[in-house]
Amino acid sequence: MSNSKAQILKAVAASKPALVALPEIDLNEVISYDDLVQQFRTVLESIGGSVVMLENISQLDEEIAAEKSAGNFVINLLDANAGEQAIPSTPAELSKLSKLYMNGGVPVAENGSIWVDDQLMKVRLLPFICEQLVIVVKKENIVATMHHAYARLGKIDTGFGVFIAGPSKTADIEQSLVIGAHGAKGLCVYIV
Amino acid sequence: MHLDMKVGLFIPCYIDQFYPQVGIATLQLLEKLGCEVSFPLNQTCCGQPMANSGFSHVEGGCDKNFVSNFEGFDYIVGPSGSCVLHVKDHLHDDARPSAAKKIRSSVYELTEFLLDVLKVQQLNASFPHKVGLHNSCHGQRGLHLSSMSERVEPAFSKPEKLLGMVKGIELRKPSHVDECCGFGGTFCVFEEAVSVKMGKDRVADHAANDVDFITGVDVSCLMHMEGILKRNKSRIKTIHIAEILNANN
Amino acid sequence: MKNHAALSEAFISNEPRTDWHNETLWFVRQKRDKSAHSLPEWEKLREWASQIKNHSLSNLDFYLNQFEEQAVANGVKVHWAANAEEHNQIVLGIIRENKLSRIVKSKSMLTEECHLNHFLQDQGVEVVDTDLGERIVQFRKEPPSHIVLPAIHLKKSDVSETFHEHLQTEKGNNDPQYLTAAARVHLRNKFVESEVAITGVNFAVAESGAVVVCTNEGNADMGVHAAGIHIACMGIEKIIPKTKHLAVFLRLLARSATGQPITTYSSHFMKPRPGQQMHFVIVDNGRSKQLGLPDFRNSLKCIRCAACFNTCPVFRRSGGYSYHTAVAGPIGSILNPGFDIKAYSDLPFASTLCGSCSNVCPVKINIHEQLWKWRQEIAKQGHVSFIKKVSMQGMAFVLARPGIYRFSGKAGRWVMRNLPFLVNNKLNPWYKQREMPAPPKQSFRDWYLQNQQEKN
Numbered sequence: 001m002s003n004s005k006a007q008i009l010k011a012v013a014a015s016k017p018a019l020v021a022l023p024e025i026d027l028n029e030v031i032s033y034d035d036l037v038q039q040f041r042t043v044l045e046s047i048g049g050s051v052v053m054l055e056n057i058s059q060l061d062e063e064i065a066a067e068k069s070a071g072n073f074v075i076n077l078l079d080a081n082a083g084e085q086a087i088p089s090t091p092a093e094l095s096k097l098s099k100l101y102m103n104g105g106v107p108v109a110e111n112g113s114i115w116v117d118d119q120l121m122k123v124r125l126l127p128f129i130c131e132q133l134v135i136v137v138k139k140e141n142i143v144a145t146m147h148h149a150y151a152r153l154g155k156i157d158t159g160f161g162v163f164i165a166g167p168s169k170t171a172d173i174e175q176s177l178v179i180g181a182h183g184a185k186g187l188c189v190y191i192v
Numbered sequence: 193m194h195l196d197m198k199v200g201l202f203i204p205c206y207i208d209q210f211y212p213q214v215g216i217a218t219l220q221l222l223e224k225l226g227c228e229v230s231f232p233l234n235q236t237c238c239g240q241p242m243a244n245s246g247f248s249h250v251e252g253g254c255d256k257n258f259v260s261n262f263e264g265f266d267y268i269v270g271p272s273g274s275c276v277l278h279v280k281d282h283l284h285d286d287a288r289p290s291a292a293k294k295i296r297s298s299v300y301e302l303t304e305f306l307l308d309v310l311k312v313q314q315l316n317a318s319f320p321h322k323v324g325l326h327n328s329c330h331g332q333r334g335l336h337l338s339s340m341s342e343r344v345e346p347a348f349s350k351p352e353k354l355l356g357m358v359k360g361i362e363l364r365k366p367s368h369v370d371e372c373c374g375f376g377g378t379f380c381v382f383e384e385a386v387s388v389k390m391g392k393d394r395v396a397d398h399a400a401n402d403v404d405f406i407t408g409v410d411v412s413c414l415m416h417m418e419g420i421l422k423r424n425k426s427r428i429k430t431i432h433i434a435e436i437l438n439a440n441n
Numbered sequence: 442m443k444n445h446a447a448l449s450e451a452f453i454s455n456e457p458r459t460d461w462h463n464e465t466l467w468f469v470r471q472k473r474d475k476s477a478h479s480l481p482e483w484e485k486l487r488e489w490a491s492q493i494k495n496h497s498l499s500n501l502d503f504y505l506n507q508f509e510e511q512a513v514a515n516g517v518k519v520h521w522a523a524n525a526e527e528h529n530q531i532v533l534g535i536i537r538e539n540k541l542s543r544i545v546k547s548k549s550m551l552t553e554e555c556h557l558n559h560f561l562q563d564q565g566v567e568v569v570d571t572d573l574g575e576r577i578v579q580f581r582k583e584p585p586s587h588i589v590l591p592a593i594h595l596k597k598s599d600v601s602e603t604f605h606e607h608l609q610t611e612k613g614n615n616d617p618q619y620l621t622a623a624a625r626v627h628l629r630n631k632f633v634e635s636e637v638a639i640t641g642v643n644f645a646v647a648e649s650g651a652v653v654v655c656t657n658e659g660n661a662d663m664g665v666h667a668a669g670i671h672i673a674c675m676g677i678e679k680i681i682p683k684t685k686h687l688a689v690f691l692r693l694l695a696r697s698a699t700g701q702p703i704t705t706y707s708s709h710f711m712k713p714r715p716g717q718q719m720h721f722v723i724v725d726n727g728r729s730k731q732l733g734l735p736d737f738r739n740s741l742k743c744i745r746c747a748a749c750f751n752t753c754p755v756f757r758r759s760g761g762y763s764y765h766t767a768v769a770g771p772i773g774s775i776l777n778p779g780f781d782i783k784a785y786s787d788l789p790f791a792s793t794l795c796g797s798c799s800n801v802c803p804v805k806i807n808i809h810e811q812l813w814k815w816r817q818e819i820a821k822q823g824h825v826s827f828i829k830k831v832s833m834q835g836m837a838f839v840l841a842r843p844g845i846y847r848f849s850g851k852a853g854r855w856v857m858r859n860l861p862f863l864v865n866n867k868l869n870p871w872y873k874q875r876e877m878p879a880p881p882k883q884s885f886r887d888w889y890l891q892n893q894q895e896k897n
Binding site: 236239241247248330342344 | 445752792793833
């Protein structure tokens with residue numbers, strides 16, 4: 001096996017062209033938006049997500065309580081200080097998860113995506129296996145483009161992270177758009 | 193007004209043989225605009241059919257003949273974007289490299305010559321018909337005669353600008369503004385099925401606009417579409433842009 | 442083996458289906474245009490992407506080393522495969538070593554290139570493709586016909602029949618919503634039970650050892666986060682230097698592919714979760730050889746968006762199978778001859794050289810120029826038909842000799858006028874569906890000389 005590594009690297013070294021410089025990426029040349037919240041909202045709605053403006057995060061407590069009392073399997077990761085809640089460990093159990101509430105990291109205005117990572121999702125499967133995904137983001141965290149998003153994230157030292165843009169979707173049957181392929185069937189973003 | 197301009201007229205082989213009227217219109221138009229035009233008598237072909245089929249290594253004779261014919265002109269002008277592009281990109285002559293290089297930089301497709309060199313502002317032409325403009329790929333994407341639908345760039349079109357100077361013309365654009373007609377040189381025979389399907393679709397796009405004529409800067413595309421139109425007994429005719437720009441009735 | 446021309450002719454024989462295929466992909470191209478035009482910096486973005494890829498290729502051995510170091514430090518096991526066979530053996534080895542049998546796979550063109558599914562099947566290992574389009578074609582025992590839209594050659598009625606047979610859906614129910622829901626239920630079970638998840642890689646970041654995988658369905662994540670083992674398979678050319686470069690590529694990829702501003706999920710895999718194994722398999726399989734060809738090396742910049750497929754007027758009308766290879770379309774027509782010039786000698790000719798492919802390419806690969814250059818290589822190495830060779834040599838001979846040219850032109854036109862059946866017959870592929878041009882009596886040159894005489 002290591003023989004192949006040496007062989008490949010040797011072949012690459014012999015074949016590669018003379019060193020070419022990296023480009024300077026000048027953010028002044030990149031699009032900017034007057035209203036980041038509005039841009040984020042418009043794009044996210046156009047890709048199947050829904051957006052709700054929220055004054056205070058505690059407004060969600062009632063909704064979550066109602067979901068739970070209706071007997072729905074809900075996981076709430078919003079309050080980091082709420083202590084350890086029992087998250088089932090097997091995919092089979094998690095596949096019954098009807099709704100996940102979680103905090104989002106960096107929302108991106110140009111494409112309606114939101115960065116979430118290990119710290120925010122606790123269990124990697126959760127935001128994908130839930131039927132409905134609710135992400136709460138802070139207005140002041142919204143950035144214009146992916147360039148700004150990576151600048152904000154800096155060195156990513158988590159084990160896993162993902163930009164999520166809307167609910168899961170497919171158009172593999174005759175190019176007809178169907179929301180809810182394998183991941184969440186719905187994504188609701190609360191902007192605080 | 194341009195009496196000092198010595199122009200070598202480049203009439204590609206298949207125009208010479210099958211579409212002499214395009215050569216005539218080109219010559220008359222250039223003369224009308226004051227150019228001193230000569231037609232080198234021993235020209236044949238630019239070598240493109242061979243090169244595009246992978247045989248650039250056997251077409252050295254064509255290149256040599258081309259250089260012999262067109263050495264020494266200030267400008268070389270041809271009514272074919274495709275052939276002009278080939279000369280610009282690929283003309284070589286090991287015995288006369290500097291002459292070949294000079295030719296590569298002084299060869300022009302007709303519409304770019306009219307606008308970029310002669311700076312034509314108006315034409316005394318009239319063509320009271322509904323005309324669909326076919327954007328030939330090599331002229332458009334190769335010589336950048338017009339903006340391209342794939343690119344994020346300001347819209348412009350040299351052929352359209354010139355046609356806009358013609359009285360009475362009604363230009364109609366197809367829905368696929370710059371899709372290939374499927375000619376593609378020897379592609380049209382070696383990939384007959386796809387080639388014909390592309391041509392049929394192009395023609396149908398223009399027919400949906402109820403045009404009388406389809407025009408363009410390349411006779412090869414027009415010849416392809418003409419073949420399909422005639423087989424299907426369409427009333428639509430093809431006409432080279434030089435013939436419209438030279439039309440005076 | 443039939444060539445592109447013959448396979449296309451078969452595809453086009455069903456003209457309504459061809460029209461549908463053409464129009465559907467054209468619609469995707471239009472969505473791409475709209476998306477591109479929403480960013481004033483689009484052309485700049487392409488230039489940046491192109492330069493980053495050029496740089497990466499020019500320093501690839503360094504970045505591969507750096508990537509491996511980082512990945513290993515992250516707890517990932519890195520494997521190297523010189524070719525498809527070795528790649529397949531590595532994957533099989535991981536499966537065997539852990540005595541596992543339930544395997545899900547998200548889209549990976551590399552594993553298609555290596556024929557991994559067939560290989561594993563021959564070893565008694567079943568792999569479930571989890572991308573909806575790939576699952577559909579897998580049920581039908583067909584390869585994907587398009588790298589982004591694997592089942593684009595099928596109509597919903599075809600999918601309905603297939604699902605009726607394999608998933609017991611209602612006969613004749615062609616509703617995409619219904620059919621997708623059935624696949625969701627079917628594949629959920631596969632995800633929940635999965636032990637090994639195989640994925641492709643869109644980008645591999647040298648400075649962090651991360652691999653990024655983009656999907657709309659969420660199938661890569663469902664598999665990877667459920668299974669105990671993640672195997673990510675990548676070609677050596679997937680490397681980019683820095684995390685921040687992902688911004689450039691993620692902005693271009695989905696916009697070029699489908700017109701979306703970004704795929705639903707852009708997942709960054711750095712470390713395995715506790716108890717999970719993560720394997721990266723780095724594959725050469727002809728890429729280092731291609732890197733050594735100055736005219737063709739930049740085909741390795743490809744990020745597999747398929748924009749060139751969707752814009753190509755030939756692909757839209759000939760279908761993916763006419764290219765008889767995993768990566769079809771214009772990019773496939775310049776990649777494959779580098780791997781096997783004889784087997785794919787037809788592909789560079791499956792183009793009119795219209796240049797639209799190069800214009801849509803988000804990393805600015807000069808696809809149509811490389812098609813032209815491959816033609817020269819193929820002809821020089823003798824991989825063209827005898828008829829083409831003889832006719833080209835004949836043409837070159839005549840056209841280099843003005844006198845013979847004029848004589849043959851005149852004779853040809855005379856024949857066409859007086860003995861048209863010699864030309865207008867079924868041996869002439871032009872004439873099959875097109876009329877020949879009307880041959881004039883006088884060539885332009887004849888007219889010119891006569892006109893000059895009359896003037897003087």
